[in-house]
Amino acid sequence: MVETIKHLGSKSKEHFVMHHSRRNPADEKGNRIMAMYRKLGKATKPRRALLRNQVTALLYNGKIVTTEARAKEIKKIVEPMITLAAKEKDNYETLTVDCKVPEKDKDGKRVKEVVDGKKVTKYTTVKKEIKKDMPSRMHARRQLLKTLYPVVEVPTEKAGRKKNTKEVDLVAKLFDEYGPKYADRKGGYTRMIKIGQRKGDAAMMVVLELV
Secondary structure, three states, X not given: OHHHHOOOOHHHHHHHHHHOOXXXXXOXXXXXXXXXXXXXXXXXXXXXXXXXXXXXXXXXXXXXXXXXXXXXXXXXXXXXXXXXXXXXXXXXXXXXEEEEEEOEOOOOOEOEEEEOOEEEEOEEEEEEEEEEEXXXXXXXXXXXXXXOOOEEEOOOOOOOOHHHXXXXXXXXXXXXXXXXXXXXXXXXXXXXXXXXXXXXXXXXXXXXXXX
């Protein structure tokens, strides 16, 4: 490429380098440079979706089985997230608020009362402590939510019933569980264990887990 662009002017040379940078990345002198990340054989959007999915699975389950190339990319995303959670874990204030809670009978059903000729649920006011994020922790929460997918737990006993499902707050898990756990650790929150090659394409498979 150096020989090809020697005769070009400065503007033409810049245009030539930019035009060919997708297939053959090169600097302003025409020297080829390496990519900053593994493309994993996918376009940008499918690649990001794949990595977000596996990052979410790793933080939810604690470990996943994937290829070595994917695991190295996942580590680049997960470790800064845990560092951010450890930094902001205590940056909140506790408030006491009044909450209305529906009263329930011995069978777990809501107690009804008649108001203006209509049956309505009877509520009781109780005191509840909540955590109010400080500005930096709120910003950290939103940064984490940009990467994580929503996770819904479905019970095995009554699978198929929507009211028994439960949405998992992975950001709260990062702040309340992983933050204190890794607060005194300076990086290195994950480990890779090779388990052999995959049949078919012989890709090296690993177990990526949180230490």
